[in-house]
Amino acid sequence: MTAQPGFPDLDGVEHRYVDLPGLRMHVAEAGSGEPLLLLHGFPQHWWGWYKVLPALAQHYRVIAPDLRGAGWTDAPASGYTAEQLVADVVALLDALELDRVRLMAHDWGALVGFLLCLYHPERVERYVSLAIPHPFVKFSPRLLAAVPRLWFQNAIATPGLGPHLLGKGRQPMATYLLDHYTSDRSAFTPRDRELFVAPFRDPARAHAGSALYRHFIVPLVPRIMSGHYRKMRLTTPTLILYGREDPNMNTTILDGHQGYADDLTLEEVDGASHFIADEKPGVVIERALEFFA
Numbered sequence: 001m002t003a004q005p006g007f008p009d010l011d012g013v014e015h016r017y018v019d020l021p022g023l024r025m026h027v028a029e030a031g032s033g034e035p036l037l038l039l040h041g042f043p044q045h046w047w048g049w050y051k052v053l054p055a056l057a058q059h060y061r062v063i064a065p066d067l068r069g070a071g072w073t074d075a076p077a078s079g080y081t082a083e084q085l086v087a088d089v090v091a092l093l094d095a096l097e098l099d100r101v102r103l104m105a106h107d108w109g110a111l112v113g114f115l116l117c118l119y120h121p122e123r124v125e126r127y128v129s130l131a132i133p134h135p136f137v138k139f140s141p142r143l144l145a146a147v148p149r150l151w152f153q154n155a156i157a158t159p160g161l162g163p164h165l166l167g168k169g170r171q172p173m174a175t176y177l178l179d180h181y182t183s184d185r186s187a188f189t190p191r192d193r194e195l196f197v198a199p200f201r202d203p204a205r206a207h208a209g210s211a212l213y214r215h216f217i218v219p220l221v222p223r224i225m226s227g228h229y230r231k232m233r234l235t236t237p238t239l240i241l242y243g244r245e246d247p248n249m250n251t252t253i254l255d256g257h258q259g260y261a262d263d264l265t266l267e268e269v270d271g272a273s274h275f276i277a278d279e280k281p282g283v284v285i286e287r288a289l290e291f292f293a
């Protein structure tokens with residue numbers, strides 16, 4: 001089904017909707033050849049890849065969906081659990097008749113990416129995670145220093161409060177995340193900001209963002225810290241790119257993967273914080289192409 005007008009223009013990108021079980025998903029595509037799947041983070045959607053997508057599409061068939069509740073994809077009232085979010089991606093691959101893909105993902109999309117690699121390793125050839133640690137992180141008292149910086153997670157997850165902060169008035173929460181987790185606020189143009197915050201003016205999408213934090217992101221942290229995923233093994237060759245200026249990513253957090261991953265590489269990106277693809281798109285393009293090749 002051909003998507004309706006209203007998408008921001010990007011040369012070479014075509015749009016369509018894919019009907020999945022219980023979800024109508026918007027997908028942006030460009031390029032040809034072997035498939036490369038891009039999973040966005042919060043509060044973004046497929047447009048979060050616009051600085052890197054055209055270059056990647058010169059080498060791959062790039063597929064950038066809007067995940068459940070984001071962008072132009074449906075925002076149902078439920079389904080924001082780890083199991084369903086992974087199932088959505090698997091269903092998309094099945095619908096597109098893709099047995100195996102290269103994968104790059106950011107933020108909560110990268111969390112889904114890690115779970116996809118752990119539970120469905122046959123579907124992912126190689127994986128690049130942006131600004132998100134592996135799921136084998138071990139608890140350390142030093143990690144408590146990050147708790148005050150992550151206050152927004154519980155605020156967004158709170159029923160009533162979260163949707164209000166995301167969708168009402170000047171939409172302070174979405175704007176806060178874009179402003180405070182970049183090393184250079186000019187990484188986002190005024191148009192970018194409007195494209196990212198506008199969907200949350202739809203009450204269904206504001207509630208979806210809150211449900212995402214309440215049922216997936218916030219519960220995943222204690223699951224990781226308790227060692228749930230240390231019962232598993234990451235067999236997918238994986239590269240984690242993280243910003244030197246990201247206060248929530250450091251060697252303490254990223255250590256602990258030894259013994260749980262076959263091939264995991266950590267690389268620090270100078271001059272970047274959390275939104276690496278927006279702040280340092282050239283580095284992301286270069287390293288992704290090298291790694292995927």
